[in-house]
Amino acid sequence: MIHLEHLTKEYDMPGGKAGKLVAANAIDLTVPRGEIFGLIGPNGAGKTTTLKMICGLLAPTAGRVTVHGVDVERKPEEAQRHLGYVADFFSVYDDLTVWEYLDHFAHAYKMAEAVIPGRVDDVIRAVGLEAKRDSFIAGLSRGMKQRLGIARAILHSPPVLVLDEPTSGLDPKARHELKQLLVGLNRAGATLFITTHILSDVEEICTSVAILEKGLLLRCGPLTTVMQEARTGRRIRVRLAAAGFALGEWLAAQPGVSEVKADATSAEFVLAGDDARTAELTSQLIAAGAPVCGVQDASENLEALYSRLSSGETM
Amino acid sequence: MIPLWENPEFIRNCRAQLRPRRLVLVASIVGALSLVVGYSMYQTNNNGWGKTYLVAALSAQILTLFIGGGVACSRAISQEREQNTFDYQRVTQLTSLELALGKLFGAPAISYFATFCMFPAALVGDAAAEIPIGRLIIAYLILFVGAIAIHSATLLFSMATTRTPGGTSAAATIVVVLFLLMTSSMPQTSRMFLDLGQLGPRAAVDFALSGTWDVDATAPAGSAHLLSQTAWTDVFFGVPLHHVLVLLVLYATFAAWCLLPLARNLKRDPALMELHTPAQSVGLLTYINVILVGFYIPNGPVPVSSRPYGEQATFSFFLVVNLILLYCLGLVLLRNREQSRRRAHQRGVGGFEWQDTAWPAAYILAGAGCAVLLFLARFVWSGVLTNDLDTRFAAFVCLLLMATMLRDLCFLQWINLRRSKRPLMMGIVLLWVFYFCGGILLAMARFSKPMHTAFMAIVSPWGLATVGAAERTQWSLFPGPWIVGLAIQIALVVFFAAQYYKSMEELRPGTMPAPASTGAAGD
Numbered sequence: 001m002i003h004l005e006h007l008t009k010e011y012d013m014p015g016g017k018a019g020k021l022v023a024a025n026a027i028d029l030t031v032p033r034g035e036i037f038g039l040i041g042p043n044g045a046g047k048t049t050t051l052k053m054i055c056g057l058l059a060p061t062a063g064r065v066t067v068h069g070v071d072v073e074r075k076p077e078e079a080q081r082h083l084g085y086v087a088d089f090f091s092v093y094d095d096l097t098v099w100e101y102l103d104h105f106a107h108a109y110k111m112a113e114a115v116i117p118g119r120v121d122d123v124i125r126a127v128g129l130e131a132k133r134d135s136f137i138a139g140l141s142r143g144m145k146q147r148l149g150i151a152r153a154i155l156h157s158p159p160v161l162v163l164d165e166p167t168s169g170l171d172p173k174a175r176h177e178l179k180q181l182l183v184g185l186n187r188a189g190a191t192l193f194i195t196t197h198i199l200s201d202v203e204e205i206c207t208s209v210a211i212l213e214k215g216l217l218l219r220c221g222p223l224t225t226v227m228q229e230a231r232t233g234r235r236i237r238v239r240l241a242a243a244g245f246a247l248g249e250w251l252a253a254q255p256g257v258s259e260v261k262a263d264a265t266s267a268e269f270v271l272a273g274d275d276a277r278t279a280e281l282t283s284q285l286i287a288a289g290a291p292v293c294g295v296q297d298a299s300e301n302l303e304a305l306y307s308r309l310s311s312g313e314t315m
Numbered sequence: 316m317i318p319l320w321e322n323p324e325f326i327r328n329c330r331a332q333l334r335p336r337r338l339v340l341v342a343s344i345v346g347a348l349s350l351v352v353g354y355s356m357y358q359t360n361n362n363g364w365g366k367t368y369l370v371a372a373l374s375a376q377i378l379t380l381f382i383g384g385g386v387a388c389s390r391a392i393s394q395e396r397e398q399n400t401f402d403y404q405r406v407t408q409l410t411s412l413e414l415a416l417g418k419l420f421g422a423p424a425i426s427y428f429a430t431f432c433m434f435p436a437a438l439v440g441d442a443a444a445e446i447p448i449g450r451l452i453i454a455y456l457i458l459f460v461g462a463i464a465i466h467s468a469t470l471l472f473s474m475a476t477t478r479t480p481g482g483t484s485a486a487a488t489i490v491v492v493l494f495l496l497m498t499s500s501m502p503q504t505s506r507m508f509l510d511l512g513q514l515g516p517r518a519a520v521d522f523a524l525s526g527t528w529d530v531d532a533t534a535p536a537g538s539a540h541l542l543s544q545t546a547w548t549d550v551f552f553g554v555p556l557h558h559v560l561v562l563l564v565l566y567a568t569f570a571a572w573c574l575l576p577l578a579r580n581l582k583r584d585p586a587l588m589e590l591h592t593p594a595q596s597v598g599l600l601t602y603i604n605v606i607l608v609g610f611y612i613p614n615g616p617v618p619v620s621s622r623p624y625g626e627q628a629t630f631s632f633f634l635v636v637n638l639i640l641l642y643c644l645g646l647v648l649l650r651n652r653e654q655s656r657r658r659a660h661q662r663g664v665g666g667f668e669w670q671d672t673a674w675p676a677a678y679i680l681a682g683a684g685c686a687v688l689l690f691l692a693r694f695v696w697s698g699v700l701t702n703d704l705d706t707r708f709a710a711f712v713c714l715l716l717m718a719t720m721l722r723d724l725c726f727l728q729w730i731n732l733r734r735s736k737r738p739l740m741m742g743i744v745l746l747w748v749f750y751f752c753g754g755i756l757l758a759m760a761r762f763s764k765p766m767h768t769a770f771m772a773i774v775s776p777w778g779l780a781t782v783g784a785a786e787r788t789q790w791s792l793f794p795g796p797w798i799v800g801l802a803i804q805i806a807l808v809v810f811f812a813a814q815y816y817k818s819m820e821e822l823r824p825g826t827m828p829a830p831a832s833t834g835a836a837g838d
Contacts, residue, residue, distance in 0.1 A: 008660070017734075056405075057405055057584065059657070061660050062657070062661075062824065076582065077408055080406045080407070091398055091399035093327070095331040096330060100327075100330055107323035108323040108408065109407055
């Protein structure tokens with residue numbers, strides 16, 4: 001659906017310093033149809049630059065972007081027909097009403113005149129702004145303006161939605177509603193490309209993820225694969241009901257177990273193997289007489305993985 | 316293309332600006348002012364008040380449309396950039412031209428409405444002064460087409476000044492448009508060099524008051540060429556034309572030349588903006604030269620004493636005009652770091668070709684070639700210039716000027732790749748400091764006039780553009796300093812082109828760190 005081919009964007013270092021700032025460093029990636037793709041990275045990693053190049057708002061220094069098979073630089077309008085774009089700022093025309101705003105963009109997307117009124121009402125309903133249909137945008141809350149932005153982006157039913165930090169700056173309720181809306185759009189067939197630095201959002205809604213830092217793509221792929229690839233083994237935590245069993249020694253003697261940290265009633269270790277191996281080890285531990293009261297997967301989450309990667313640690 | 320009345324950007328502007336409450340307010344203010352002004356004029360001058368009232372109404376409409384509308388257009392794009400709404404327009408299906416037209420007619424919507432509210436006042440004045448309604452209609456035609464031309468220029472300004480805040484754009488627009496309104500409304504100055512009436516919108520007022528439909532041109536005694544005899548006749552390549560027609564065509568073509576870069580760049584990445592293609596730039600230069608050559612008053616006995624005589628004045632006039640045009644063309648064509656970097660990546664590690672290094676020399680030379688051919692075709696080969704023109708000297712002056720100009724443009728192109736906030740501005744300042752200091756040093760050297768001009772040509776091209784008979788004699792007797800001047804300019808062109816090449820080399824992709832290994836989904 002979205003294909004980046006050796007995408008590069010260079011800027012001058014700020015303040016006239018020597019060297020160059022590489023916002024996108026020969027990025028190659030493909031976002032398949034139906035994905036919710038999360039591009040994560042710290043501020044200044046190059047997320048927004050990459051996203052703007054996908055939308056045709058910034059021209060790459062080198063490389064190519066295709067959306068729905070259309071080269072964005074060569075045929076920007078044709079590519080943009082397949083794209084809905086939501087920026088990371090709540091910029092709307094305050095002097096228009098909600099309905100006028102959407103009607104304007106429906107015409108700007110050159111939708112058929114006959115379908116516009118119905119479609120505008122549909123998207124107003126989809127983003128829950130029915131009560132504000134004839135209100136001036138200036139009077140809307142931040143969350144409502146964000147939903148209006150999404151309404152504008154989905155107005156022409158694009159197969160690809162590109163969203164820059166869609167949940168930042170929203171209160172928890174608005175954030176939850178927005179995530180539900182995005183998941184709903186994905187279920188309806190849209191491919192979503194989201195940049196964010198809120199990792200819990202990515203874990204919650206994204207199916208694929210890429211980690212970007214200083215323009216470099218550190219990891220990319222389906223969320224589960226990225227997490228698995230990042231692991232050297234499965235981190236397991238075991239808790240005993242009572243002390244008295246030499247848990248540390250017993251675990252250290254088992255094949256595939258490493259990095260054991262134990263005290264009198266609990267232990268944490270890395271186990272090479274899948275769920276079946278975990279179940280087998282638990283059975284053996286119980287059979288050995290350990291009063292096991294809890295076994296927990298303590299593997300690192302996306303946040304821990306991201307912290308490890310972005311601090312320069314290689315995997 | 317979408318018709319204007321269905322253009323979403325036009326409709327959005329109208330919706331936002333023409334709210335009923337605002338319309339009532341504007342109409343009430345304009346109505347009250349019209350009544351008070353009309354009544355006071357009637358009381359002051361019972362007989363001729365109609366004419367005065369009509370002039371006041373038309374002048375107010377000119378100011379409202381040109382200043383008010385101009386300011387609105389000058390903020391139309393810069394304000395959207397400031398508000399971050401422009402990117403959303405850029406990703407729609409509207410083409411750059413449709414977006415530009417929507418802004419061109421939509422941004423000044425409230426100015427058009429205020430102008431419309433002044434119609435009754437103008438009609439009352441017209442009726443009281445017993446002026447035929449046809450003249451008033453033509454006056455409005457001039458007014459509206461002129462407004463479109465000015466609005467196109469200010470909209471282009473709004474697009475091109477990506478780093479200028481909206482407020483600064485508006486202030487600059489007011490100053491420039493007021494200056495243009497004043498200078499373009501002087502009929503005598505406009506006929507000093509060209510057989511062309513006043514170009515400003517004041518022509519609309521004059522036509523309403525005293526316009527005629529007659530085209531009147533005669534050949535003055537001793538001359539085979541026609542010259543206009545009334546303010547409403549212009550002579551283009553010897554063909555008498557009505558000034559209103561000429562004015563409308565000039566306004567329309569000016570607007571078209573402004574819309575061309577808008578249609579080319581409005582939805583583009585601002586860092587890669589290129590107002591015209593090189594071919595379009597040469598076309599624009601040729602178009603302006605056709606107008607100048609076509610309307611130029613040939614030498615000979617002419618009715619207005621201030622008109623120039625002799626081939627030297629003609630030569631100098633075209634030299635100065637083309638020098639200014641070519642400098643502007645060159646400045647527009649200069650490439651910034653971003654454009655050069657992209658070019659460097661496109662070229663890959665193979666390096667640059669000579670066209671890149673000599674940019675934009677080839678197009679400046681092409682433009683100059685077109686201008687010279689037009690000049691020769693009109694004035695020399697057609698026999699209009701009857702006196703002797705030292706063609707060898709003229710050719711040498713052109714060559715020297717071209718070399719000096721290329722030196723300056725190559726210097727600016729090199730400076731434009733330096734790492735600073737506004738490198739081009741810095742380059743222009745440095746250039747003018749060089750002109751100024753060089754001029755002072757040469758003045759202190761106390762050379763004789765012709766010799767001074769020859770050396771001055773090494774420093775700045777401007778003095779050389781108006782050389783006279785003394786320099787021609789000096790050139791014939793002592794060509795040495797002139798030849799040295801030309802050689803120095805050529806050496807400097809090569810030097811600055813080499814510096815530019817070195818700067819471009821730094822931008823080549825080979826200097827970039829190698830990308831780290833990446834995984835790719837489904838790739």
